[in-house]
Amino acid sequence: xxxxxxxxxxxxxxxxxxxxxxxxxxxxxxxxxxxxxxxxxxxxxxxxxxxxxxxxxxxxxxxxxxxxxxxxxxxxxxxxxxxxxxxxxxxxxxxxxxxxxxxxxxxxxxxxxxxxxxxxxxxxxxxxxxxxxxxxxxxxxxxxxxxxxxxxxxxxxxxxxxxxxxxxxxxxxxxxxxxxxxxxxxxxxxxxxxxxxxxxxxxxxxxxxxxxxxxxxxxxxxxxxxxxxxxxxxxxxxxxxxxxxxxxxxxxxxxxxxxxxxxxxxxxxxxxxxxxxxxxxxxxxxxxxxxxxxxxxxxxxxxxxxxxxxxxxxxxxxxxxxxxxxxxxxxxxxxxxxxxxxxxxxxxxxxxxxxxxxxxxxxxxxxx
Numbered sequence: 612x613x614x615x616x617x618x619x620x621x622x623x624x625x626x627x628x629x630x631x632x633x634x635x636x637x638x639x640x641x642x643x644x645x646x647x648x649x650x651x652x653x654x655x656x657x658x659x660x661x662x663x664x665x666x667x668x669x670x671x672x673x674x675x676x677x678x679x680x681x682x683x684x685x686x687x688x689x690x691x692x693x694x695x696x697x698x699x700x701x702x703x704x705x706x707x708x709x710x711x712x713x714x715x716x717x718x719x720x721x722x723x724x725x726x727x728x729x730x731x732x733x734x735x736x737x738x739x740x741x742x743x744x745x746x747x748x749x750x751x752x753x754x755x756x757x758x759x760x761x762x763x764x765x766x767x768x769x770x771x772x773x774x775x776x777x778x779x780x781x782x783x784x785x786x787x788x789x790x791x792x793x794x795x796x797x798x799x800x801x802x803x804x805x806x807x808x809x810x811x812x813x814x815x816x817x818x819x820x821x822x823x824x825x826x827x828x829x830x831x832x833x834x835x836x837x838x839x840x841x842x843x844x845x846x847x848x849x850x851x852x853x854x855x856x857x858x859x860x861x862x863x864x865x866x867x868x869x870x871x872x873x874x875x876x877x878x879x880x881x882x883x884x885x886x887x888x889x890x891x892x893x894x895x896x897x898x899x900x901x902x903x904x905x906x907x908x909x910x911x912x913x914x915x916x917x918x919x920x921x922x923x924x925x926x927x928x929x930x931x932x933x934x935x936x937x938x939x940x941x942x943x944x945x946x947x948x949x950x951x952x953x954x955x956x957x958x959x960x961x962x963x964x965x966x967x968x969x970x971x972x973x974x975x976x977x978x979x
Contacts, residue, residue: 615679749793772802
């Protein structure tokens with residue numbers, strides 16, 4: 612199989628979708644790997660490392676897409692890449708279709724097969740290819756939140772952990788999954804006063820058992836969300852609906868009752884976000900202000916720490932890439948029902964119910 616690795620072209624995206632070690636294994640098993648020149652530079656991997664591993668370097672993304680049967684990416688194809696996608700091609704990446712009807716329609720028109728990292732499940736029902744980036748984003752959300760609480764960044768001028776004699780910041784985390792858990796550990800470690808909210812009582816019991824004393828858990832009730840949001844200095848949106856649109860938990864009308872200079876970091880922006888005023892931003896222009904509240908809604912947060920994120924992601928995707936190349940899509944999907952969950956679009960046909968519901972479309976019966 613010919614496997615292609617284009618350079619990521621989203622703003623300030625420094626990750627690459629495959630490590631040299633995986634390239635080497637694919638080549639040793641008879642596959643051809645095409646890597647766009649300088650694709651790994653942002654993660655600290657130069658062209659020579661990929662050449663030594665057996666990859667063929669190509670100058671332009673057009674050639675990668677034109678020659679490859681299987682494209683491995685990190686982020687969803689952006690508009691400048693849509694014309695390069697072709698009928699029958701497999702693209703394995705984060706798609707987050709629920710947040711973009713335009714992307715969904717472009718992929719349907721192209722006739723590609725879209726295999727989404729974010730909906731692949733394991734035997735425990737977890738999301739093994741989403742988890743590593745959720746861990747990175749959860750931890751980064753507190754770093755960024757603490758930074759944008761500073762007055763030069765238009766925040767309240769608060770040190771997240773306070774100092775002796777001065778109270779710490781109040782941190783509200785909406786969602787107790789991987790992102791929320793990592794955010795809570797980081798915020799608690801810095802000395803913040805942390806509240807995690809979720810609708811899963813079993814998860815809240817678990818978090819109550821493992822978290823330090825400065826973290827409390829609350830059931831996700833709309834009235835309590837409103838009350839806590841008005842008290843919060845920093846809110847982390849950590850809500851996830853696998854494959855679907857994130858529900859809105861904080862409406863715009865609530866913002867005017869929040870503290871001026873409070874900060875919202877909506878990690879779920881890739882799937883719409885849990886705040887009504889959320890819209891995607893970039894690392895170059897990461898924030899905007901609505902009703903006095905600072906919004907940080909960067910859609911590729913882990914891209915800023917390309918070295919860490921690339922290693923974490925590629926360690927998780929490695930075995931799936933090898934199996935996909937060796938067995939082929941149809942064989943792998945028919946043998947592995949959990950991998951089958953990652954099929955969002957197959958040869959231009961929409962299969963994912965959550966994506967279809969998000970856009971008022973109809974999903975077809977999934978077959979390969």
